[in-house]
Amino acid sequence: MSSLLDDFFGTDLSDWRSQNYSSTNTTLPKVNIKEDENGFVVEMAAPGLKKGDFNIQLDQNLLTISSEKQEEQKEADGKEKDSTRYTRREFAYQAFTRSFTLPESAAGDKISASYEDGI
Template sequence: MLPVFKNSWFPTVFDDFMNNDMMACATTTAPAVNVKEDENAYTMEVAAPGIKKEFCRVHINDDGNLSIAIENKMEHKEEDKKQHYLRREFSYTNYQQNYSLPEDVNKEGISAKVENGILTVILPKMKKEETKVSRMIEIS
């Protein structure tokens, strides 16, 4: 028969881990973000199903980083005087993230739109001015 160890600290540690304010943060998720690049721009796609453009903010912050904030307030309520609610669901979702931009992004040309539950941010690249390297070489 195997010995049984009675460990009094395990339940306490487990309870302390599971029953604290950190668990609320661990159960929240950030929206998925896709980033594409082509020769003219970077494109960010932020999944935000059901979001309206009024709830989105995209701006360049004081540090020169791209800041995206989404605040979604959805209230599921239907008034019916003949019934009373046993459960009502209110959903308030806030998301804010700062992104460091590549050096070749034209910060003045950034644009954004919301369509079909996706916030799309276009980060145009600065036009590369190719310097011509042709010159006369002196022969000594």
């Protein structure tokens, strides 16, 4: 129990927040990183997005996966612009960026991506 408390209180809380939340205060997608005989696999849980919503960049040995999505739902719409009148209008914005330092054994030129069932 002592070790558990030491681990918790030894963690920098501001660092914990930056690791688990994006700049828009939404939670960051969780990842699984695994290695097999073919290389490394990064699985990211990001349901509700489409493959085209992701931006994947490699800068030297830094892999960055990000997304930015804006949605707007409208119900009975009144006038807009000059005489704005809404019956109900909801919009949402979500964005995240996750970066990973690749190990020297990773081949950056062989990176590929797929998106299926929220992963």
